[in-house]
Amino acid sequence: QSVLTQPPSASGTPGQRVTISCSGSSSNIGRNTVNWYQQLPGTAPKVLIYSNNQRPSGVPDRFSGSKSGTSASLAISGLQSEDEADYFCAAWDDSLKGWVFGGGTKLTAL
């Protein structure tokens, strides 16, 4: 049972906008920033968004993040087939004194 809650799956057609939610609590998302990761099959997770809404260099601006209260969202606009992957959210938890993760959302491009 993951500390952060994500839907197990999401889907969209190419070109569509898709959002993935991440729900936490006052001890993690409510107090700290959120990172989002993309994991392609057989590879390590790669950071897509850090500090709620910042993109590392090289990440397309189709990917965006937001946070409100104890929840966060990842939005992917102009969905492409190569966006098919698992997506995870993460945040530092002040009560557990460690990083906590969502269970992951498998994104399918229909």
Next chain:
Amino acid sequence: QVQLQQSGPGLVKPSQTLSLTCAISGDSVSSNSAAWNWIRQSPSRGLEWLGRTYYRSRWYNEYAVSVKSRITINPDTSKNRFSLQLNSVTPEDTAVYYCTRTGDGGDYWGQGTLVTVSS
């Protein structure tokens, strides 16, 4: 560009010690703006943070409650790397283990090491 290169055995016997090393290039394990973490991933437990080491005028180590009695993370400044030791392993410790960097300057992950606990 920071790169993390993991090394260590992929098979460990039950009750023995799991040992992995993460070599750092492009940054220093003694950086005042980074933390060096170990995270594992398994189908049953998902992504699980195990602990971290970092330097802020002195060394700090922080561990997840779930493994606190069995884990040691050590920095090695002479070789610019850090290590993970997990004692008394059981089959439930079977997972892909990742070393990661967090903090100012970016978030980076090693390539991952599948560690299987089996006799």
